[in-house]
């Protein structure tokens with residue numbers, strides 16, 4: 001039985017979150033109502049934590065289908081991860097499966113322009129529910145999205161570009177938050193045995209080192225122009241510049257980290273004379289969902305280390321404060337007690 005009222009977070013700005021009681025939304029045509037299982041905190045949400053948000057945020061989530069709107073017919077009880085990028089299914093990119101490149105998205109992103117997962121229920125298009133298999137839990141399903149999906153898709157594009165027969169077999173990851181750590185695990189699953197990592201927070205870097213990553217010293221000149229693939233996973237301008245120094249000629253830099261502030265690129269001789277690719281990527285095609293599950297299965301124990309702590313909706317304020325202070329990696333909110 002779906003209740004008529006639910007609890008939902010409102011991001012007021014200035015680092016304040018209020019939990020409010022609001023009506024449970026009704027699914028429209030082609031949509032389903034999900035009962036939220038888990039919603040992961042994301043570094044990109046920090047901007048909303050400080051500046052406030054028009055709708056309830058939360059874009060890394062899993063839930064259970066509890067109601068179909070007109071024309072939607074997912075089996076009730078389906079457990080799924082939410083693909084946040086609404087896509088038309090008809091444009092030239094959607095027709096070849098590149099839903100992340102949809103040029104006529106019917107509405108905005110879940111958790112950004114439409115209400116997201118820091119609430120007990122939410123409405124999403126049925127086509128955006130990625131059903132979870134029995135061996136992947138609702139909590140683990142959160143990792144299939146940004147942590148694995150976004151990182152894996154971007155890295156695959158880098159590898160396509162960094163294809164010189166003379167290329168280095170070393171990769172680097174700048175920033176060891178969940179996206180950087182996910183990137184490290186994906187590189188290792190793809191056979192990159194020498195991956196160097198850097199994060200100014202030693203505790204975060206230590207997680208990657210415990211998995212076999214090698215430490216990168218940003219000021220050490222021996223790392224300059226050395227790596228075929230460099231993933232920038234922090235969004236900090238200095239980190240972006242470091243990534244551009246680290247990439248070798250013929251290599252590719254993947255810019256995954258986000259930052260609202262203007263970024264000026266200084267076209268130094270070094271930058272002008274290095275033939276390489278700069279790739280910006282933010283999400284993955286929904287057709288990659290199965291591959292993302294396989295990547296999770298390949299190193300499930302390591303991915304699970306990121307998921308901590310699990311808190312109720314009432315503790316979202318404290319969870320964000322700890323997260324913003326860099327004390328946690330991928331905290332999960334569980335808005336429904338059962």
Ligand SMILES: [Zn+2]
Pocket residue numbers: 042043044059060146
């Ligand atoms: Zn995210």
Ligand SMILES: [Zn+2]
Pocket residue numbers: 087088089090091092093094095101102103104105
């Ligand atoms: Zn489309």
